[in-house]
Amino acid sequence: MTRGVLFVAALVVALAFYFALLGRTAVLLIAAGGPVSVGLGIGVLILPLLGVWVVAATLRAGYTHQRLARRIRSEGRELDVSDLPRRASGRIDxxxxxxxxxxxxxxxxxxxxxxxxxxxxxxxxxxxxxxxxxxxxxxxxxxxxxxxxx
The missing domain is CATH 1.25.40 (Serine Threonine Protein Phosphatase 5, Tetratricopeptide repeat)
Known part of the structure; x- marks a missing residue:
């Protein structure tokens, strides 16, 4: 596996752990029973659900873009920017x-x-x-x- 894939996998694992902690906290707040804690619990529960959706959408988009890049490369139509002048930062002029x-x-x-x-x-x-x-x-x-x- 490449370094980038390992890095993304590590981030996803860390986010999953964080989302699990948030979910647990939300359940504990809801179980406390008071109107304020239930409201807070529901609010906190939305965060990991939203986070899972964002992570899934980002990973899906990245996978799709990589598939298109492979197809373009296999057809020999990738943009060749190797001879373009670059700034000191490495970005293209x-x-x-x-x-x-x-x-x-x-x-x-x-x-x-x-x-x-x-x-x-x-x-x-x-x-x-x-x-x-x-x-x-x-x-x-x-x-x-x-x-x-x-």
Whole structure:
């Protein structure tokens, strides 16, 4: 297993432990019986339920994005950014990322209903530093890929 997978697994285990403690505390508060403690118990019980939902949704999205990345890579259509200039931090130079984005946007405009062009556009948005649009476009790529599966 890779380091990243082990790190995510450790975080999920730690969160599961934390959610279990919160759940236990919620049950104890509800069992205490007073109106305030029951109210607090219900409020505390919502937190681990919400946390489980967030963790599950994040893991599902990560798995789906990895699947799309593997498909793109296997088709030889992954964005090649190896020759783009980089800042001292390692991030792609802003002007180079913007130029890459413009090239990929032209490709996407020509075929907006293809999950591959949406995936590549999402990656270009990410390299250009526009994370909200990258996430939105990646969701579109996932939805289109789901329709494209046999």
């Amino acid at each position: 802003r002007a180079a990322a913007d130029e890459l984005f413009q090239q990929i946007k032209i490709e996407w405009v020509a075929d907006p209903d293809n999950w591959r062009s949406s995936y590549r556009l999402a990656r270009a948005y990410d390299y250009a530093g526009d994370r909200p649009r990258a996430r939105e476009t990646m969701r579109r790529a996932v939805a289109l890929e789901r329709l494209d599966r046999p």
